[in-house]
Amino acid sequence: MKALLCKQYGLPESLVLEEVPTPSISKKQVLISVKACGVNFPDTLIIQGKYQFKPAFPFSPGGELAGVVKAVGEEVSHLNIGDSVFAMPGWGGFAEEIAVDASRVFRMPAGMDYSVAASFMYTYGTSYHALKNRAQLQAGETLLVLGAAGGVGLAAVNLGKIMGAKVIVAASSDEKLALCKAYGADECINYQTQDLREALKNLPESNGVDVVYDPVGGAFTEPALRSLNWKGRHLVVGFAAGQIPSIALNLALLKGCSIMGIFWGAFVEKEPKANFQNIQELFDFYQRGILKPHIQKTYNLSEAPQALHDLTQRRAMGKLVIVP
Structure with missing residues (x-):
């Protein structure tokens, strides 16, 4: 079988496509023929040795996949x-x-x-973990999503x-904003051409922000946090901008707001029952036709380094997928 391997830490072009033996399985494992593998921001970090987990060399990136049990x-x-x-x-997908x-490993819903x-996932x-379990977002509240056309942002x-x-x-x-509008966004801000803080102030019928969903970090975190209402919640999802911001904690004091870390992988491990409930609810949304993942482009294995580049250069809208 073919696999795209990381043999030393580096950028996507350092990955190599090779023929490798079919993996053996233990008593508690299954062998899956991979039909599709999602491209996610952690994939760009794990190949550089910048992620929380550091698999032994050689390994393949790819932490989220679908296929058929062999x-x-x-x-x-x-x-x-x-x-x-x-x-x-x-990893390994x-x-x-x-x-x-x-x-x-979980069975796919019929028709997916x-x-x-x-x-x-x-x-x-x-x-969903961020908005439901952490922010406890309520109907009628105002949600600000940064990096809104990316994978987690559009979700x-x-x-x-x-x-x-x-x-x-x-x-x-x-x-990117046009795609968000198609997914129901009420107001749009282009933060390359507009000042985020001023644009939020000048929105029609602006009543501030109750929840910030922030997978970007960098220079956009502080103006977003400053826009929070009393008892607002700022969700720290990631740092796609490449810079981890420093925040003056007096802002949290003055606004009575919460700054909440979002680590879904740890939630899955530590609260499996709550995660399983979330999965069931997400499946229900999907089967009702109201949850609609957006796939921008698919790539084969030899093109996977380009997919990783497209993600790091913030050219992706929705999800990119590898189809072996």
Whole structure:
């Protein structure tokens, strides 16, 4: 089988496509024939040694995938050969086949496309955990989404509208804002051509912001936090801008606001029952046709380094997907 391997830390062009043996499985694993693998921001970090987890060399990036079960370990009871599944192995998905712990593998809902299944959990799982469990977003509140056309950002826009919020989106181009508008955004700010803080002040019927969803960091975090209402919640999701901002904590004091960290992977491990409930609710939204993952482009394995480049250069809108 073919796999895109990271043999030393570096940028996407350092990855190599090679023929490797089909992985063997343990008693508690399944072997999956990969049909699609989502491209996520952690993939760009893990190949540079900048992520929380550092797998042994050589490894493949790709933490979120969908495919068909080819073999089942003898202690696995909830999955069968031939099942269409999605899996969250953390890494290893940029390959034609992968061995995954069965606890990280779930049957796909009927009728779901493999590319959609491989684009679902990281973005929507993160955003739903952030908005539901952490911010406790309420209908009628105002949600500001930074980096709103990216994977997690667009998921937050989609979910914010499902949850009944007024959604303000901020992104770096009019093309990205048009996509957000198609997902129900109420107000749009181009923060490449507008000052974020002033634009938020000057929105029609502006009543401030109750929740900020921030996967960007950098220079946009402080003006967004300054726009929060009393008892607002600022959700720290990531740092796509490449800079971790420093915040004067007197802002939190003066506004009575909360700055909340969002680490969905830890939530999955520490609160599996709550995560499972979230997954069931997300599946229900999908089957009702109100949750709609946006896939901008698919790539084959040899093109996967370009997909990672497109993500790091912030050219992606919605999700990018590798189809081996």
